[in-house]
Amino acid sequence: MADFEPKIVAFVCNWCTYAGADLTGTSRIKYAPNVRIIRFPCTGRIDFMLVMKSFANGADGIIVSGCHPNDCHYTSGNFHARRRWMAFNELAGFVGIDVNRIRFSWVSAAEGAKWAEVVNTFTEEVRNLGPYNNYIDLAKVEHKDAII
Amino acid sequence: MARIGVFVCHCGSNISATVDCEKVAEVASQFPGVAYSISYKYMCSDPGQTLVKEAIKEHKLDGVVVAACSPRMHEPTFRRATAEAGLNPYLCEMANLREHCSWVHDKTEATTNKAIDIIRTLVEKVKRNTPLFPIRVPVTKTALVIGGGVAGIQAALDIANAGNKVIMIEKDPSIGGHMSQLSETFPTLDCSQCILTPRMVEVAQNPNITLYTYAELESLDGFIGNFKAKIRLKAKSLDEKLCTGCGLCCTKCPVKKIPSEFEEKLGFRTAIYVPFPQAVPNKPVIDKNNCTYYIKGKCRVCEKVCPTGAIRFDQQDEIIEVEVGAIVVATGFQILDTDFFPEYGYGKYKDVITGMQFERLASASGPTQGEIKRPSDGQVPKKIVFIKCAGSRDPAKGIEYCSKICCMYTAKHTMLYKHKVHDGDAYVFYMDIRTAGKNYEEFSRRAIAEDGAHYIRGRVSKVYEKNGKLIVSGVDTLLNAMPVEIEADMVVLATAGVAGKGAEELAQKLHISYDQYKFFSEAHPKLKPVETNTAGIFLAGACHAPKDIPESVAMASGTAGKVACLFSNDELTREPIIAEVHRTSPPLFSTCVGCFMCQPVCPYQAIEREQIKDRSGNVIKEVAFVNPGLCQGCGTCVALCRSKSIEIHGYTNNQMLAEVVALLNV
Numbered sequence: 001m002a003d004f005e006p007k008i009v010a011f012v013c014n015w016c017t018y019a020g021a022d023l024t025g026t027s028r029i030k031y032a033p034n035v036r037i038i039r040f041p042c043t044g045r046i047d048f049m050l051v052m053k054s055f056a057n058g059a060d061g062i063i064v065s066g067c068h069p070n071d072c073h074y075t076s077g078n079f080h081a082r083r084r085w086m087a088f089n090e091l092a093g094f095v096g097i098d099v100n101r102i103r104f105s106w107v108s109a110a111e112g113a114k115w116a117e118v119v120n121t122f123t124e125e126v127r128n129l130g131p132y133n134n135y136i137d138l139a140k141v142e143h144k145d146a147i148i
Numbered sequence: 149m150a151r152i153g154v155f156v157c158h159c160g161s162n163i164s165a166t167v168d169c170e171k172v173a174e175v176a177s178q179f180p181g182v183a184y185s186i187s188y189k190y191m192c193s194d195p196g197q198t199l200v201k202e203a204i205k206e207h208k209l210d211g212v213v214v215a216a217c218s219p220r221m222h223e224p225t226f227r228r229a230t231a232e233a234g235l236n237p238y239l240c241e242m243a244n245l246r247e248h249c250s251w252v253h254d255k256t257e258a259t260t261n262k263a264i265d266i267i268r269t270l271v272e273k274v275k276r277n278t279p280l281f282p283i284r285v286p287v288t289k290t291a292l293v294i295g296g297g298v299a300g301i302q303a304a305l306d307i308a309n310a311g312n313k314v315i316m317i318e319k320d321p322s323i324g325g326h327m328s329q330l331s332e333t334f335p336t337l338d339c340s341q342c343i344l345t346p347r348m349v350e351v352a353q354n355p356n357i358t359l360y361t362y363a364e365l366e367s368l369d370g371f372i373g374n375f376k377a378k379i380r381l382k383a384k385s386l387d388e389k390l391c392t393g394c395g396l397c398c399t400k401c402p403v404k405k406i407p408s409e410f411e412e413k414l415g416f417r418t419a420i421y422v423p424f425p426q427a428v429p430n431k432p433v434i435d436k437n438n439c440t441y442y443i444k445g446k447c448r449v450c451e452k453v454c455p456t457g458a459i460r461f462d463q464q465d466e467i468i469e470v471e472v473g474a475i476v477v478a479t480g481f482q483i484l485d486t487d488f489f490p491e492y493g494y495g496k497y498k499d500v501i502t503g504m505q506f507e508r509l510a511s512a513s514g515p516t517q518g519e520i521k522r523p524s525d526g527q528v529p530k531k532i533v534f535i536k537c538a539g540s541r542d543p544a545k546g547i548e549y550c551s552k553i554c555c556m557y558t559a560k561h562t563m564l565y566k567h568k569v570h571d572g573d574a575y576v577f578y579m580d581i582r583t584a585g586k587n588y589e590e591f592s593r594r595a596i597a598e599d600g601a602h603y604i605r606g607r608v609s610k611v612y613e614k615n616g617k618l619i620v621s622g623v624d625t626l627l628n629a630m631p632v633e634i635e636a637d638m639v640v641l642a643t644a645g646v647a648g649k650g651a652e653e654l655a656q657k658l659h660i661s662y663d664q665y666k667f668f669s670e671a672h673p674k675l676k677p678v679e680t681n682t683a684g685i686f687l688a689g690a691c692h693a694p695k696d697i698p699e700s701v702a703m704a705s706g707t708a709g710k711v712a713c714l715f716s717n718d719e720l721t722r723e724p725i726i727a728e729v730h731r732t733s734p735p736l737f738s739t740c741v742g743c744f745m746c747q748p749v750c751p752y753q754a755i756e757r758e759q760i761k762d763r764s765g766n767v768i769k770e771v772a773f774v775n776p777g778l779c780q781g782c783g784t785c786v787a788l789c790r791s792k793s794i795e796i797h798g799y800t801n802n803q804m805l806a807e808v809v810a811l812l813n814v
Contacts (some may be wrong), residue, residue: 009808020219024247025248025251028251030253031252033249033252033253033256036262036811037244038269038804038807040783040804044749044782046782046787047787048706050805052449052808054808073782075681077751077784080784116252
């Protein structure tokens with residue numbers, strides 16, 4: 001376990017968190033190299049199916065991050081994302097996905113330091129949780145014993 | 149098989165210091181579908197761009213990934229280069245190796261691996277990119293200006309003088325706004341009406357401007373370049389074509405004691421009235437709430453005396469629809485409701501007035517013909533106290549901002565007072581003197597040095613009456629918070645400027661955003677100060693934040709410049725990163741099932757209903773349709789769509805899934 005490096009996928013919006021992560025770079029603030037950023041126009045665009053797909057493909061943790069409430073470039077996309085997250089969170093917990101492996105955060109274009117902090121704390125948390133194989137193992141279970 | 153080119157930039161040493169660029173380029177060349185891969189010291193330089201262009205031609209590339217800095221930095225550069233090489237610019241993507249990798253990680257293998265991962269995801273994405281073309285929409289070269297104050301007037305005149313049509317609507321019977329009520333203006337003390345009224349007349353006479361007074365926006369549809377506005381023309385009870393503006397009706401009207409809005413309730417008007425003598429248009433309206441005929445069904449004196457028979461008691465509100473390409477919102481501000489200050493005794497004591505009332509007292513056209521007289525008994529006040537920041541900068545009362553204009557107009561008031569009452573004393577209670585602006589500080593200094601206004605730094609806790617005097621009880625913080633009491637004859641409150649009545653409602657009609665104080669929000673505080681978040685709708689003047697006249701005029705001219713730019717083209721081009729509903733050939737037509745869940749989530753009202761009909765015109769199916777002129781490309785509808793029938797170009801479901809899969813399956 002000592003050499004476990006978590007794979008973390010970050011789904012971020014173009015206008016706030018992507019720009020915020022750019023600012024982290026411009027400010028030369030170091031953070032854990034475990035995170036891979038995927039750019040969306042808005043958090044409202046983020047289909048939570050992609051969160052499931054990420055786990056299915058071997059992600060250990062997922063960050064969803066966008067503009068603070070009321071600051072959305074598209075007026076209300078982040079509110080839809082938040083509401084979707086509330087519903088998804090319940091459902092994910094219910095079906096057995098470890099919701100501690102999903103981090104929802106607001107990082108604005110001016111919060112370069114916050115982005116580094118979000119990534120670092122979350123990477124450490126996921127490192128402590130260990131590799132996430134549940135989802136993949138579940139997918140491998142043969143269904144012959146399943147009660148239909 | 150795709151033929152993707154990967155171009156890895158060293159960015160001098162910005163990337164290559166922590167990322168092994170040679171290795172990255174080599175690994176990238178092994179990715180499926182990558183036909184060419186190279187690293188170069190400065191990809192954004194001229195030779196770097198030439199490298200990209202030549203590789204596109206030479207290797208017949210059908211997609212480009214530039215692994216360099218943030219797309220927010222150089223995406224336009226490389227998309228332009230791609231287009232110059234004959235490839236659709238939207239087939240070029242940037243992998244952010246600098247801001248998101250080399251600058252934030254140390255020189256380790258993990259950093260280089262991350263760079264490789266980033267490129268792999270973008271290669272998979274770009275394989276699924278499709279050529280996109282900027283969207284063209286026509287432009288109606290008419291602007292709608294909402295509000296006829298000085299900002300609206302300036303914007304309308306500038307837009308009209310650039311050769312465009314303007315429709316101006318004003319909710320009151322006359323244009324002119326707050327500026328027409330002012331006596332003199334700072335920092336020059338020139339007469340407000342003398343400089344404003346010629347411009348008001350210009351608006352009325354400009355052949356490019358159509359003016360509707362007593363009119364309000366009813367609703368708005370459409371999008372930039374193509375708005376459709378419904379305007380309510382409130383019934384004036386008058387045939388304007390017949391009215392000559394002789395004013396006989398106003399002199400004969402028996403209802404004479406209605407507090408005048410223009411005179412800030414210090415004077416009276418009749419039920420059929422022209423708000424002020426220089427009003428534009430100079431034709432009366434009947435105030436239905438106060439007219440005896442409308443209340444009791446009897447009177448009609450105005451109708452009897454009108455020499456041209458212009459009075460129309462049966463006139464109804466009319467709603468007209470206009471097509472406009474741009475909208476300028478210049479609805480201005482209002483002063484804070486003075487119920488806010490029970491401690492200052494406004495409403496309780498007649499001689500506690502607002503700054504705007506003082507303007508009317510000082511105005512030559514005002515109720516006292518410019519003599520400073522107290523409202524209670526008409527005496528000339530010998531001691532007058534001005535209280536600044538009445539409401540402003542007071543978090544306890546919910547207004548944290550500085551109203552900005554009060555420091556200057558209070559200095560002006562003290563000067564006007566001293567110029568008219570030579571033996572009088574003017575006291576000013578202030579928190580700070582904020583007079584930034586050309587010749588502003590000099591002006592306020594003059595009030596103190598030349599006109600002898602007494603400035604006291606401190607707040608007033610209470611105003612109360614004692615022996616016919618108003619006792620102003622405050623504190624002087626420059627004298628160790630020593631309590632101060634002044635026996636005043638009159639008190640003037642520099643009340644906060646707040647958002648206009650109905651600002652919230654108007655913002656919702658226009659779909660523009662507003663702040664916590666209901667002032668309209670600009671698109672970007674620094675770089676887009678006159679635009680709103682809704683394309684084609686612009687702001688001018690104090691509806692955006694408290695502003696003085698020069699600032700309002702400057703902003704209005706800035707806005708007019710933006711509108712003129714917009715109107716200088718016959719067509720607009722927009723980024724094609726927008727949503728589109730799935731369509732296919734019959735018999736399916738579309739996978740959209742017409743649930744229209746996408747409609748309420750769209751922040752831009754871009755989703756419409758489209759009926760698919762057979763040849764005989766029977767409706768087969770009703771599906772969603774994304775209006776390309778309105779869609780801004782947020783993609784909220786895409787994530788929500790249950791049948792996955794909406795895609796957003798540049799961020800399709802396929803692309804995003806491919807990115808996820810490529811990222812994790814190494």
